[in-house]
Amino acid sequence: MNVSGLTVENLKKSFGQHEVLKGVGFSVESGHFLSLLGPSGCGKTTILRIICGLETADEGKVLVDGTDVTKIRPEKRNIGLVFQNYALFPSMNVAKNVGYGLKMRKVPQPEIDRRVTEALELVKLGGYEPRRVTQLSGGEQQRVALARALVTKPNILLLDEPLSALDRKIRGEMQYEIRNIQRQIGITTVFVTHDQEEALTMSDQIILINQGRIEQQGDPFTIYSQPASVFASDFLGKANLLTGTLTVDGDQWYASADGFRIPVNHVGGQEGTAVRVAARGEYFELCSPNDKDANTFYLEKKIFTGLSWKLIGRLGTQPLDISALGISAEHLREETSFSVRIRPENVVYYDK
């Protein structure tokens, strides 16, 4: 399959008074899986629609393999799109749905049949050809939509929140499945989602979008462990946000406030600068009170969530949630205090 890289440059788009995209640019290496992640209404779907040509940008360019396709009609761009609600043709059976693009390209019928069968086998729906699409389950409809998008051998595959309508279990299977198929045929893919877990699980690269701008981009691990802004730390996995001031003790910098002192790696700011600190609940660990980075955590309530304990309490005067694996927190009692610590590499801070 022909594999292409994708670049978008400085996309701007307004609907009436509302500025949806305020200059978005990024590129995807060929064969890579990119997620556009953001809250609903952040403009991520608009980006996708501009890439495939269903929407025209006010400004900016879309390049496929270095060729400007901004002015090319959508059907000539050779880009496959899977819609959020699948957008299958309810009046046609599975085979007709999948083969539609080939029929429009005037491919001879025997070849259409062969390629439809191939595509359906790829998405594990072999033998589904004569079924009515209205009788399929959500997951199966999703697979048909994927087969329909892939059967024309597009250069780039776009997926618009394809899993948001599925229940949790099937969603997990489909995440794995989509990623598998994508690797197998090596197609450059842009995936739009508002689900951070989904983005983290599936992507080579994540672009976090907020209010029409790129908030942060990077690989899943970096984005999760080093959120670049308050928004990023809050949107991805709900980090704890604490307020404090920068202090220094020898070589070690700290973010301090009434009742705690958290070590940080210094990336800017002077002693006494007011900062917001993002620290993920799962990066805290229990320690002895004598540890040099120990802070006192007052546990108000603990909730068992199956995978872990959620410990709700206070660090000094500020609320803090810690999540601890099953065994380690079982013995902790509510309304008691104990010592916790966090490593500086797991803490980020921002100017207030």
Next chain:
Amino acid sequence: MSRRFNRTMMVCLWIVLAFMYIPIIAIIGMSFNGTPYGMFPYTFTTTWYSTLFSTSNLPAACWLSLKFSFLVALAALLIGTLTSFGLQYYSPKLARKLNFLLQLPIIIPWLVTSISILLLATFVGAGRSYVTMFLGNLIVVLPYVVLLVNARFLEMDRTPEAAAKLLGASSARVFWDVTLPGILPGVMAGGIMSLIVCFNNFCLQYYLAPVGVNTLPMTVFTRIRSGYQADLNALSAIIILIAVIIVILFSRMGYSAGSLFGMSSGKKAGKGE
């Protein structure tokens, strides 16, 4: 308390159903009654049916009305569907205004519409003629088609059309392959509605039909005033039978009459939804 309330509601339901269906059952019964004018004693006979098919002037009028209504409905269907499709491409604001203009002809009493059309036809020199009657009836039924198809457009998922376009279909193909199957229930509802309204429309036809031509509503009206005969009951019974068959056919095809008109009939229609 709530149980008593429920029971009262059930009684109401049965009263309403009885109110709707007793006249229909009565007329079928009367079509087999030998005593004319729907009186007693009830003696079973099929005379009225044989009268209907031998000496009566009703079948001819009925046939004319059927042909005429089909023609009007077909024209309304074509023009109305295209009008509705065209409306989708205007701004929502303009579409709303046009929607208002479309509803007006439904609200204006047919009495007024017929007189104004007759005046206009006389003014342009057409007078009472088949063409005038055709156009008059068409004007009256067109809004039904447009409104019913519009409703279907509003509730229908439009993304498959974008998908088809993206897969390389031309606008005409998108319409034919995706849009039309989607709005078909609305189109069919519009067609049936047009047929019924046109078939029934005494007022327009009385004013606009060419002199000497009598459609079914006109014939029936004349009959009621003078020379009522029970072959009319026989014809009514036959029309009811046909209506029942149509409703059954539709539900076999997966539509309920209610779902066609965008009303819920309790059960969701399985097809095209």
